[in-house]
Amino acid sequence: MYALIDCNNFFVSCERLFNPSLNGVPVVVLSGNDGCVIARSNEAKALGIGMGQPAFELRELFEREKVAIYSSNHILYGDISRRVMSLLARFSPEVEVYSIDEAFLKLDGISMPDGAEVYGRIIADEVLRCVGIPVSVGIAPTKTLAKIASHRAKKIPRYKGVCYLATPDQRAIALMECPIDDVWGIGRRLAPKLLAEGVATAWDFTRLRCAYVRSKYTIGGERTWRELQGEVCYAADEVPDSRQSVTVSRTFGQAVSTFDEVYEAVANFTATAAERLRCEGLAAGSIMVFVKGRGCHPDRYVGALQRTLPVASDSTIELLQYARRILATLYRRGELYKKAGVILGHIIPREHVQLSLFDTVDRDKHHRLMQVMDNVNKKVGYKALRIGAERGQRSWQAQSNHLSPCYTTSFGDIMVVKAQE
DNA sequence: TCTGGGGTCCTAGGACCC
DNA sequence: TCTGGGGTCCTAGGACCC
Numbered sequence: 431m432y433a434l435i436d437c438n439n440f441f442v443s444c445e446r447l448f449n450p451s452l453n454g455v456p457v458v459v460l461s462g463n464d465g466c467v468i469a470r471s472n473e474a475k476a477l478g479i480g481m482g483q484p485a486f487e488l489r490e491l492f493e494r495e496k497v498a499i500y501s502s503n504h505i506l507y508g509d510i511s512r513r514v515m516s517l518l519a520r521f522s523p524e525v526e527v528y529s530i531d532e533a534f535l536k537l538d539g540i541s542m543p544d545g546a547e548v549y550g551r552i553i554a555d556e557v558l559r560c561v562g563i564p565v566s567v568g569i570a571p572t573k574t575l576a577k578i579a580s581h582r583a584k585k586i587p588r589y590k591g592v593c594y595l596a597t598p599d600q601r602a603i604a605l606m607e608c609p610i611d612d613v614w615g616i617g618r619r620l621a622p623k624l625l626a627e628g629v630a631t632a633w634d635f636t637r638l639r640c641a642y643v644r645s646k647y648t649i650g651g652e653r654t655w656r657e658l659q660g661e662v663c664y665a666a667d668e669v670p671d672s673r674q675s676v677t678v679s680r681t682f683g684q685a686v687s688t689f690d691e692v693y694e695a696v697a698n699f700t701a702t703a704a705e706r707l708r709c710e711g712l713a714a715g716s717i718m719v720f721v722k723g724r725g726c727h728p729d730r731y732v733g734a735l736q737r738t739l740p741v742a743s744d745s746t747i748e749l750l751q752y753a754r755r756i757l758a759t760l761y762r763r764g765e766l767y768k769k770a771g772v773i774l775g776h777i778i779p780r781e782h783v784q785l786s787l788f789d790t791v792d793r794d795k796h797h798r799l800m801q802v803m804d805n806v807n808k809k810v811g812y813k814a815l816r817i818g819a820e821r822g823q824r825s826w827q828a829q830s831n832h833l834s835p836c837y838t839t840s841f842g843d844i845m846v847v848k849a850q851e
Numbered sequence: 852t853c854t855g856g857g858g859t860c861c862t863a864g865g866a867c868c869c
Numbered sequence: 870t871c872t873g874g875g876g877t878c879c880t881a882g883g884a885c886c887c
Contacts, residue, residue, distance in 0.1 A: 460855090461854085461855035461856075462855050462856070463853090463854090463855075464853095465853080465854050465855060466854050466855065468855070468856095482854080482855085483854085484853070484854040485853080485854080486852080486853040486854080487853090487854085489853095502855085502856095504856095528886090528887080529858095529886080529887040530887075531887080532887075614885095614886080615885070615886085616885090617884065617885050617886080618884090618885090619883080619884060619885085620884075620885085648861065648862075648884090649860095649861070649862095650860075650861070650884075650885075671859090673858085673859095674858085674859075674860095675857090675858075675859095676857090676858095677856075677857055677858075678856090678857090679855090679856065679857085680855085680856080681854090681855065681856090771856090828855095
């Protein structure tokens with residue numbers, strides 16, 4: 431049995447946590463550059479504001495309806511997420527953190543004297559009481575069914591936030607009431623295909639023949655088909671798979687054109703990516719840099735180039751040398767750039783790095799230097815020490831005009847409580 | 852004019868091996 | 870006229886998730 435704990439309107443709930451005046455009013459959180467809507471309060475959803483809708487289309491509506499607008503504050507959301515997840519660990523030895531706002535709990539073998547539904551309610555109450563974030567809980571024999579259960583918990587008021595699909599009959603009703611495009615694993619491409627063959631609900635999907643599903647929708651489709659019928663295909667990941675890649679990319683606040691400006695951005699992304707590697711004890715065997723031009727024409731200029739490293743590395747300095755060379759190849763004078771990114775691939779644990787007989791890099795020295803840099807930054811402040819190429823005009827930096835304070839992670843941003851006079 | 856960022860897995864096809 | 874069988878590895882592209 432699995433429980434899916436899903437934070438309601440997570441980013442909005444994080445903003446409300448420290449600003450109760452946002453309760454009961456429409457609130458949205460915007461993506462980087464305040465480009466489009468990535469989280470909405472229920473009031474905002476009721477106004478018809480869509481997920482992913484561009485902010486400029488909504489300007490009038492925002493004004494008219496007095497919608498509270500926030501730029502995304504991922505430092506805050508990440509910290510609140512950690513609090514939720516560590517609290518959940520009290521309720522099951524097997525917690526799989528699935529995303530910033532969701533986790534699966536394995537419930538087998540856990541003593542639940544009053545049953546799974548009551549247990550789910552205790553979890554929801556504790557998260558609200560200790561962290562202040564409202565959650566929905568879905569409980570069912572497979573993850574795919576638990577997803578459906580949590581949807582119902584959120585949408586159907588009589589569940590009051592907790593839905594336990596205990597019996598085959600309850601599951602059948604849930605499947606019949608679940609539109610096919612709400613099923614976990616059925617996305618934008620597959621849903622129209624299924625609708626075209628008369629499959630409108632999760633229930634209809636389970637009525638198809640297994641062999642047919644396999645041949646037309648491949649292994650992923652078959653797993654979803656089985657999971658909907660209570661057969662576990664996606665077990666709990668006791669040990670999360672080691673990561674395959676690290677990406678850092680941004681759309682620029684304004685288009686930039688000189689090599690130095692683009693390189694400054696790429697240097698920052700490379701440094702952030704390398705730091706993430708070191709933090710997880712990993713090294714990258716390849717690096718890719720990509721740039722995107724500005725434009726009405728979507729593929730006005732897109733360039734990407736990958737380089738395999740002679741020896742896998744986690745050194746910002748070394749990775750930066752490759753990044754610069756790649757960018758020099760990609761760069762075109764006179765072009766306007768609107769986005770760039772760095773992808774580190776062929777990731778392995780640092781201690782598995784295969785050294786080269788003909789290596790020219792003093793890896794030991796790099797390693798010690800990076801350690802000092804990371805330690806200083808941990809103590810003194812983020813990016814207190816950095817590579818020279820990272821500093822500059824920052825003309826590429828994103829515009830976030832509605833940023834909330836980092837209430838929980840920055841001393842300067844801690845709230846001040848005033849005594850009443 | 853203005854539209855995010857970070858991931859994963861699967862498949863088909865080509866190149867290659869014996 | 871007739872031309873095997875069984876593999877692996879790599880990559881690009883497509884699908885999905887949040």
